[in-house]
Amino acid sequence: MAPARPGASSRIEDFLAMLATERGAAANTIAAYRRDLEGASQVIGDLVQADGSSLTRLGQAWSGLAATSLARKCSALRQFYGFCVDEGLRDDDPSGALPRPATRRPLPRLLSHEDVERLLLRAEEEAQGDAPDAVRLLAMLELLYGSGLRATELVALPFAAIPRDAPFLHVTGKGGQQRLVPVSTRAQAVLARWLVHRGALVSKDKPSRFAFPSRGASGHLSRVRLFQLLRELATRAGIDASRVSPHVLRHAFATHLLEGGADLRVLQTLLGHADIATTQIYTHVDSARLVALVNARHPLRDAHRRETPPSGTSQQARR
Known part of the structure; x- marks a missing residue:
């Protein structure tokens, strides 16, 4: 050596x-x-x-x-x-x-609309009693699926980033890149409930600058604990826990938006991807809709119809 x-x-x-x-x-x-x-x-x-x-x-x-x-x-x-x-x-x-190994980006694990709905319904049911931990989990679930946050972005979200009069979060992502992320009306409502509980947990003796502080400390809830809470929720909702994680919910956000007609560039901005090639992995889930869109909207579709003779028309007549 x-x-x-x-x-x-x-x-x-x-x-x-x-x-x-x-x-x-x-x-x-x-x-x-x-x-x-x-x-x-x-x-x-x-x-x-x-x-x-x-x-x-x-x-x-x-x-x-x-x-x-x-x-x-x-x-x-x-x-x-x-x-x-x-x-x-x-x-x-x-x-x-140097060698150039052939690598293939793995396709993201997916949750269906029904799976996500079951998770949300279970979380909502558990939060009806207004238990602080249940309201916190519902708020974090809403932001993972409703805004597409990364786990690190969510647990480290500063309290100051939560909007007061605008439906956006100021998020700091990978490489310190900042972006605005929309917050749905239902997520805002749950966040408002959580902030009441947060105010009771945080005091001058236990200050925290994070939206989701850890109990008895000035830091924030850990990514590992968030992962555990989601898997426990999935089990209670009757969903295979191995299929659920914070990143899987981020994938579901992206996939379901694309299925709903979102533009790929818009999705790139929402996810905070530096390279659109990273975002393009989600296009595989909606290939059938894209083919139908090309067939329905492409300018050449009418030209093809004009050139195709009616059935039963003879070759002589076409001449």
């Missing part, structure tokens, strides 16, 4: 700093890239000085990885070498020697 040359780690840090400042990469993304690049340097030494044969050897060392893991590691290295070329640290880009 070749030792990393002095300064190699600082180049990695420079690259990661660029990702954070210029591209707004999230902390989890930066941490994953750091692990991948440091792991590669342990195999082949100084990444800045590596040549094509070194990267070929690295690919062989990684050959036992799953395709998705291998693709992520190779992507990190390709971006690193692009950075090195841009910064004048080297004249060539050796990343062509």
Whole structure:
């Protein structure tokens, strides 16, 4: 194993700093890239000085990885070498020697309209007694499915982000990107109920800046606890708990909006996707409707009808 040359780690840090400042990469993304690049340097030494044969050897060392893991590691290295070329640290880009595993984005798990309705009805029934935990869960469920929030965005939602006179949430998503997310009328009503209970839980002695604070602490409800609460609710609603999670509800939000005729660009904005290619995964669920739309609305549909003779018309008559 070749030792990393002095300064190699600082180049990695420079690259990661660029990702954070210029591209707004999230902390989890930066941490994953750091692990991948440091792991590669342990195999082949100084990444800045590596040549094509070194990267070929690295690919062989990684050959036992799953395709998705291998693709992520190779992507990190390709971006690193692009950075090195841009910064004048080297004249060539050796990343062509890295493998290009064929990966396929998995289709999201889906909940039907009926499944979501059963979840909401169960949550509403349990919240009728106005128990704080039940009202909180109903409010969080409404925001997951009604606004398409990520689990992290929801649990870390600041109290100040909840609207007072406008039906929007100010959400900070991946990479610190901010967006406005609409809140339905029914979600606003449940949030108003929850804020009454929140006011009783939060005091000067137990301050919290979060909309959904954890009990007895200044922090917020954890993603793990949210996951557990949803699965427990699914079981009580008679739904297979393994099919339900915060992210599955986000998928349901996107899928059902698209089925209802939402524009893909609008959906991209609502979900906070930086790349529309991420949003396009949802188009598979509505392919039949899209085909019908093309057949019904495309300008050439009338031309086809004009060129098609009535049944029974002879070839001579058409001439």
